[in-house]
Amino acid sequence: MGLFDYFRKPEKSSANLAKERLQVIVAHQRRDNADGPDYLPQLQRELLYVIRKYVEVDDDAVNVQLEKDGNVEVLELNVTLPDRKPEALDAD
Amino acid sequence: MAKIIVITSGKGGVGKTTTSAAFGTGLALKGHKTVLIDFDVGLRNLDLIMGCERRVVYDFINVIQGEATVQQALIKDKRVENLFILAASQTRDKDALNQEGVGRVLEQLAKDFEYIICDSPAGIEKGAHLAMYYADEAMVVTNPEVSSVRDSDRVLGILASKTKRAEENKEPIKERLILSRYSPDRVARGEMLSVEDVQEILSIDLLGVIPESQAVLNASNSGEPVILHEDSEAGQAYRDLVDRYLGVDVPHRFVDPKKPGFFSRLFGGN
Ligand SMILES: Nc1ncnc2c1ncn2[C@@H]1O[C@H](COP(=O)(O)OP(=O)(O)O)[C@@H](O)[C@H]1O
Ligand SMILES: [Mg+2]
Numbered sequence: 001m002g003l004f005d006y007f008r009k010p011e012k013s014s015a016n017l018a019k020e021r022l023q024v025i026v027a028h029q030r031r032d033n034a035d036g037p038d039y040l041p042q043l044q045r046e047l048l049y050v051i052r053k054y055v056e057v058d059d060d061a062v063n064v065q066l067e068k069d070g071n072v073e074v075l076e077l078n079v080t081l082p083d084r085k086p087e088a089l090d091a092d
Numbered sequence: 093m094a095k096i097i098v099i100t101s102g103k104g105g106v107g108k109t110t111t112s113a114a115f116g117t118g119l120a121l122k123g124h125k126t127v128l129i130d131f132d133v134g135l136r137n138l139d140l141i142m143g144c145e146r147r148v149v150y151d152f153i154n155v156i157q158g159e160a161t162v163q164q165a166l167i168k169d170k171r172v173e174n175l176f177i178l179a180a181s182q183t184r185d186k187d188a189l190n191q192e193g194v195g196r197v198l199e200q201l202a203k204d205f206e207y208i209i210c211d212s213p214a215g216i217e218k219g220a221h222l223a224m225y226y227a228d229e230a231m232v233v234t235n236p237e238v239s240s241v242r243d244s245d246r247v248l249g250i251l252a253s254k255t256k257r258a259e260e261n262k263e264p265i266k267e268r269l270i271l272s273r274y275s276p277d278r279v280a281r282g283e284m285l286s287v288e289d290v291q292e293i294l295s296i297d298l299l300g301v302i303p304e305s306q307a308v309l310n311a312s313n314s315g316e317p318v319i320l321h322e323d324s325e326a327g328q329a330y331r332d333l334v335d336r337y338l339g340v341d342v343p344h345r346f347v348d349p350k351k352p353g354f355f356s357r358l359f360g361g362n
Contacts (some may be wrong), residue, residue, distance in 0.1 A: 013282025018238050019289045026240075026245045026293055 028060070040064055051079060058082075097209050100244025100251075104214030106235045107272035110308055111330075112184035112211035113141045113317035115231070118334030121319075124206045127176040131223035132213035133189055136180035140178030142169065144177055153181035161205065162200050171320065174206075187218075192235045194222050216250060225255050225273020229266040229300065235273045236285040244269075244294055248276035268299040270333065275304045279314035287347055302326055303346040338340040 048062045063078040109132075116128040129152060130138035135280045139145040144167050149162035155178070162178075169175035178201075181188065201208050213222035224230060230251050234244040251265050252258055258265075267326045271290055278284040291298055307324030312319065319334070321327040325346050 015279065015282045015285050018285050019293070022238055022241050022285075023288075025242050029242070029245055029249065036257065092233050 031063075037066065040066065047077070047079075055081060094205050095207050095229060096202070096227050097197060097223040097229045097231060098211040098212055099209060099219065099231045099233060100224055100247050101233040101240070102214070102216060102220075103235075103240045105265060106233050106240050107270075107302065108214075108233050108309075109138050109211050109300070110312070111231065111233050112138060112209050112319060113257065113318040114327075115332040115334060115337075117142075117169075117172055117317040118319050119207050119209075120172045120335075122334065123174060123340060125174045125176075125204070126207040126209060126358075127205045128179060128203055128209045128309055129178045129201075130180035130211050130227060131189070131268040132211065133180050133185075133219055133220050134182060135213065136182060138211050139177060139313060141180045141312055142177050142317060144169070145315070146181040151179045151181040152197070153183055153188045155197055156189065162197060163334070167258070167263070168261075171316075174343040178284050189219060190224050191222060191225060195226060198226050199346065210352075216246065221254065224251055224265075227255060227265050228257070228260060229268070231268050231270050232294070232296065233270045233272055233293070234290060235281070236271060236275075236286075236290055237286075241285070241290055241293060248294065248296065268294050268297045268337075269294060270300050271298065272302040273304045274301050274347070277348055280349045287344075297337055298344075299336060300329060301344055301347050302333070329342045 032057075044062055044064045047064065048057070048059070049055055051062060057080065061080045063076075065076045067074045067076055098116075099108045099115070101108050109130075112128055115125045120126045128138060128142070130136050131152075132138070133153065136151075138159050139148055141214050144333075147167050150165035152165070154160040155162055155165045165178055167177045167179065169177065198208060210223045210227065213219040223246075232247060234240050248267060251267060255265055257263065269291065271287055274287070275284055279286045287298065287301055303325050305318075305324055305326035307326045308318050311321050311327075312326075318324060318326045319330040322331075329346050332345060335342045
């Protein structure tokens, strides 16, 4: 970094952009990888697909987790809906 | 006790084979009896990088299928004491490698060698999986580039879940990062992910940084592991890496742009 760099527009370098993208990608990947059974990521994708038939949601709106509590396994499903109430919900 | 070390990455062309050859040769140069195994069935190239392609008679698959003994298949390096190569086969039969067979051969080699270096094929299919399955340690070779880092992260997930140590709830595989094909100048210009960026994202120990270097191509042209090219930056970086692996505290070289003069530093020229 030279002196003049400090006066440059604080424009993001391509390396910075790469890093930010990777942070998101890796966070997703690790969630997919987390101990749960192999079918979880696929289940999550298919749920997202189904939900999107009715509501426009973000890529990461669906979160599926398997919780173990003693002998009981609970499949926890979290769907984050967008802020505004989508009309699609009223249909059908 | 032999240590089984897998050189892995997910992505192809990042420098696994280059690293396997250099690292294994480096360990042997330090007096450790080392064998290099090529797991890239059908696309073998460790023998080319080591310059022993014309001496392959029997390969890994022949040994697994009982058509040759381990002793018959091991190729002794002509330059370095204590160094042996077990070539991959050129067969196209993907099922030729199997978990039980690989385990048997590794067990046998473990009696004779200090280090067993497994050069993984790219991908996360059978060959890559078997290369890492029995590992005690993993070197994850990564390039400072988005797709390579993502693949490395995937591989870390697999190392932690689909290997023998993971399945048997043993102490996890020791994972180390080798950042290869690094260009300090491009990092300084903000065009390439830095060592710190990659380390932060993958959060595993850094074993070494290997600079992008023409010497690697020259070495492969002549069938010599680049670590034998002592005057090259890549060769020196691999020597440092081996020392560091063996517990010597060596600072990382070749991570900063080449000696910028006072003025170019002041005025941000490059
Ligand atoms: N540090 C380096 N500098 C320049 N080229 C390199 C470096 N490391 C590897 N290469 C080149 O990259 C290509 C792929 O290397 P290789 O070791 O075969 O990768 P992999 O086994 O991961 O597929 C080869 O052409 C090799 O010469
Ligand atoms: Mg290779």
